[in-house]
Amino acid sequence: MKPLKATRENLRRHNRQLLLRAVYTGLANNRAALASETGLAKPTVSDLIGELIADGLLTEGGLGESTESGGKRPTLIKFVPEARQVIGVSLDNGRAFGVLCNLAGQVAAQHYAELENAQGDAVEALLTDVINGLVAQLDAPLLCIGVGVPGVVETGSGIITDSPPLGWRHWPLSERLSARYGVPVYTGNSAELTALAQYAFGLNGDDHTRSLVTVLITNSVEVGITLGGITCHQGGDISGLFSTTGESRLDTLLGWPAVQRRAAELRRQHPGSTLPENGLTYMHIHYSAANGDPAAQQLGEEMSTYLAQIMGWIVGLLRPDHVSLAGPIVNLGDDFLRRIVEKTESMLWPEVVRPVVFSLAYSGNLSAIGAAALALHRELDIL
Numbered sequence: 001m002k003p004l005k006a007t008r009e010n011l012r013r014h015n016r017q018l019l020l021r022a023v024y025t026g027l028a029n030n031r032a033a034l035a036s037e038t039g040l041a042k043p044t045v046s047d048l049i050g051e052l053i054a055d056g057l058l059t060e061g062g063l064g065e066s067t068e069s070g071g072k073r074p075t076l077i078k079f080v081p082e083a084r085q086v087i088g089v090s091l092d093n094g095r096a097f098g099v100l101c102n103l104a105g106q107v108a109a110q111h112y113a114e115l116e117n118a119q120g121d122a123v124e125a126l127l128t129d130v131i132n133g134l135v136a137q138l139d140a141p142l143l144c145i146g147v148g149v150p151g152v153v154e155t156g157s158g159i160i161t162d163s164p165p166l167g168w169r170h171w172p173l174s175e176r177l178s179a180r181y182g183v184p185v186y187t188g189n190s191a192e193l194t195a196l197a198q199y200a201f202g203l204n205g206d207d208h209t210r211s212l213v214t215v216l217i218t219n220s221v222e223v224g225i226t227l228g229g230i231t232c233h234q235g236g237d238i239s240g241l242f243s244t245t246g247e248s249r250l251d252t253l254l255g256w257p258a259v260q261r262r263a264a265e266l267r268r269q270h271p272g273s274t275l276p277e278n279g280l281t282y283m284h285i286h287y288s289a290a291n292g293d294p295a296a297q298q299l300g301e302e303m304s305t306y307l308a309q310i311m312g313w314i315v316g317l318l319r320p321d322h323v324s325l326a327g328p329i330v331n332l333g334d335d336f337l338r339r340i341v342e343k344t345e346s347m348l349w350p351e352v353v354r355p356v357v358f359s360l361a362y363s364g365n366l367s368a369i370g371a372a373a374l375a376l377h378r379e380l381d382i383l
Helices: 002-026 031-038 042-056 123-137 173-181 190-200 256-269 283-289 294-319 328-332 336-345 367-382
Strands: 059-061 073-080 084-094 095-102 107-114 140-147 153-154 159-163 168-172 184-190 213-216 222-229 232-237 322-328 357-361
Touching: 002 042, 002 073, 002 367, 031 042, 031 073, 042 059, 059 184, 084 123, 084 190, 084 367, 095 123, 095 222, 095 367, 107 173, 123 140, 123 173, 140 357, 140 367, 153 184, 153 222, 159 173, 159 294, 168 173, 168 256, 168 367, 173 184, 184 190, 184 367, 190 213, 190 222, 190 322, 190 367, 213 294, 222 294, 222 322, 256 294, 294 328, 294 336, 322 328, 328 336, 336 357
Parallel strands: 084 140, 140 184, 213 322, 322 357
Antiparallel strands: 059 073, 084 095, 095 107, 153 159, 159 168, 213 222, 222 232
């Protein structure tokens, strides 16, 4: 009897999600239309819609148009994005950055804490500080939590297989956080979630994108992929791959510590360089290169060459509609992106590269918003 009960519960959950998604996406806005679009029996639709209204996720209001044959005008059903809230937190760029969103992905509050090279339990303590800061600002029940982590993540179980920047190996993060906060917790790779945020909430600026790849450069090099809709494929950390020269790993060429070391080397080679010795940022590199600084220009050329190699792999293998570069590196600007695209075209047939849209993802909270999107997708399946 237990397997039968579980099957019925799963079917009911699936049907609830089906109806909720149909209303959320605008596929149908009344009971009759929902029955027609989903194929569910009218009594089942009526029962589940009543349940969703009681839960506050849907509401009734106004009358729709009657059918061509006439008859009673249907009562309209609307999605209520303010019925619940979701927390999304990213652990990258040396900080824990969190957002509090409604069910439509609109951000109501933000909170962050500097990681300051924390490892293991200390990272989790800072993560919970950020979540606690957002929980204190809730004005609707908390539905679930999403977390984006650099490294290799078992998305289904929420176990961090390996995250060197955080000192986590086989870390059951979702289980630990769920026990603490009493809600489902979903964990994914930071780059995948950045891509998911751009796709799910239209943050890539391209309404026609069906396949999006995001390259996230922080202290590591990661790739996130969404293909054929919002399906989040297993991409993740490619820092350990070697460049085409076979001499260096990608994180020792493009990770921020490596960029800082290379900038120091080039500054010594060019004593007149305007690159600062302390507090270097990508904005400094961009400004110096734009003003003819040879050290900054060479640094930009080297990084664009390494990134073109990655873009060449992506375009050659996946043929995406859109490739987005994310992370603080986007502050190198449009000219930097143009050089990457030019070098990518030189590696492949130009006809293969030119249909692809390349962009810079300037928003600094994409991974956190993607974490919220993952949680929404896994919990309600509405995205």
